Amino acid sequence: xxxxxxxxxxxxxxxxxxxxxxxxxxxxxxxxxxxxxxxxxxxxxxxxxxxxxxxxxxxxxxxxxxxxxxxxxxxxxxxxxxxxxxxxxxxxxxxxxxxxxxxxxxxxxxxxxxxxxxxxxxxxxxxxxxxxxxxxxxxxxxxxxxxxxxxxxxxxxxxxxxxxxxxxxxxxxxxxxxxxxxxxxxxxxxxxxxxxxxxxxxxxxxxxxxxxxxxxxxxxxxxxxxxxxxxxxxxxxxxxxxxxxxxxxxxxxxxxxxxxxxxxxxxxxxxxxxxxxxxxxxxxxxxxxxxxxxxxxx
Numbered sequence: 001x002x003x004x005x006x007x008x009x010x011x012x013x014x015x016x017x018x019x020x021x022x023x024x025x026x027x028x029x030x031x032x033x034x035x036x037x038x039x040x041x042x043x044x045x046x047x048x049x050x051x052x053x054x055x056x057x058x059x060x061x062x063x064x065x066x067x068x069x070x071x072x073x074x075x076x077x078x079x080x081x082x083x084x085x086x087x088x089x090x091x092x093x094x095x096x097x098x099x100x101x102x103x104x105x106x107x108x109x110x111x112x113x114x115x116x117x118x119x120x121x122x123x124x125x126x127x128x129x130x131x132x133x134x135x136x137x138x139x140x141x142x143x144x145x146x147x148x149x150x151x152x153x154x155x156x157x158x159x160x161x162x163x164x165x166x167x168x169x170x171x172x173x174x175x176x177x178x179x180x181x182x183x184x185x186x187x188x189x190x191x192x193x194x195x196x197x198x199x200x201x202x203x204x205x206x207x208x209x210x211x212x213x214x215x216x217x218x219x220x221x222x223x224x225x226x227x228x229x230x231x232x233x234x235x236x237x238x239x240x241x242x243x244x245x246x247x248x249x250x251x252x253x254x255x256x257x258x259x260x261x262x263x264x265x266x267x268x269x270x271x272x273x274x275x276x277x278x279x280x281x282x283x284x285x286x287x288x289x290x291x292x293x294x295x296x297x298x
Contacts, residue, residue: 003032007040012145013244014040021045021253022054030061037062037126038203041260042143042244045253050130052081052278055253059128059280066117066124066281080278087129087277089270099271102181109173110265112213113144113238115258116281119170119214121193124258126282133276134248138268142245146208147260149237150198153209161209164197165219165289165296166230172216194219194296196288197233199259208260209237210288219296237262248277259284 004017014036019029037043050058059065068085079092089104091097097104117124129141150158169192171182197218199210211233218226245266246254256263268275289296 003029003036005032005036008244012040012148013042013044013143015044015046017046019045021048021058022050025058025061034062037255037257038201041145041147041257042246043255044246045255046249047251048130048253049251050253052084055128055130055278056081056083056280058253059126059282062126063282063285066120066283068281083280085279085281087265087279088133089275096271096274104270105179105181106174109177109179109213111267112173112176113234113262113264114173114212114214115210115262116279117258117283118195118210118212119168119173119190119193121287123195123284123288124281125284126255127258128253128255128280128282129277130253130279131248131250131277133274134250135268135273135275138266139275140245140247140266141254142243142264142266143256144238144262145242145244145260146210146237146262147201147206149239149242150207150209152242153236158198158207161197161229161233163294164221165194165294166197166211166215166226167192167217167219168195168212168214169193169216170214173213176213192216193287194289196292196294199288200292201257201259206260209233210259211237212262 003019006015006017008014016033016036056065065083067082079090079094080086089097091101115123116127170190196210199208201208211230215230217223218229221229285291
């Protein structure tokens with residue numbers, strides 16, 4: 001049986017049915033999923049029953065897996081495998097975190113629009129987030145289509161931003177919420193990195209705005225001018241007409257293309273209700289500047 005595809009819009013977000021991700025996929029089904037991924041950018045797989053190995057096994061079909069920065073920080077104990085990112089409000093004992101815990105304050109920035117791992121030299125291509133426990137209300141994830149946002153830009157602005165390079169760092173996004181609890185070791189592990197402001201996606205040829213809350217400045221522009229441009233592009237890209245809001249169901253797996261989308265978590269009562277989502281993350285092939293053939297000064 002081949003997969004079933006139910007688009008939410010003609011070219012952004014689709015539900016995928018008639019597939020069991022806990023089992024090895026046929027070459028035909030995997031090819032169809034990849035084709036849908038490049039077209040729709042966000043894929044929803046309902047009612048999947050996956051253990052951590054099965055989750056990672058499906059993700060590995062799309063490229064090399066990342067290891068989580070926060071999972072390894074200072075040798076902290078981990079609740080899940082280090083190849084997975086813990087997108088939950090639970091501590092290492094599976095209890096709801098304390099209001100002032102480092103992890104809670106750090107993860108509040110997930111409510112800002114971002115692309116996963118744009119703060120790494122080689123950023124993420126795909127993220128695959130699996131819902132094990134969801135709160136009764138709230139906690140949706142919103143996705144913005146950066147391809148459609150680019151298409152809607154005025155031609156003169158397209159020309160202005162093509163070839164520009166932004167500097168991304170995990171500390172930039174956290175600082176926007178007043179979280180500054182990073183030490184020298186963190187800065188050494190995660191220094192600022194350059195990423196292009198406009199990407200051309202090789203599988204489709206479409207252009208996409210590549211921006212995030214991790215972006216702090218634009219190389220070659222005065223600081224205030226660069227920050228104003230970043231803020232303007234973020235506001236444009238996250239307009240309602242470009243956004244899909246996903247209301248989670250237990251056992252949903254949602255997969256998205258970080259090259260062409262932004263996403264953010266929405267608020268829920270995180271000191272009252274558990275929310276346990278786990279993310280596998282697939283690395284891109286190279287830094288975006290290297291892929292675009294843009295030389296960036298050291």
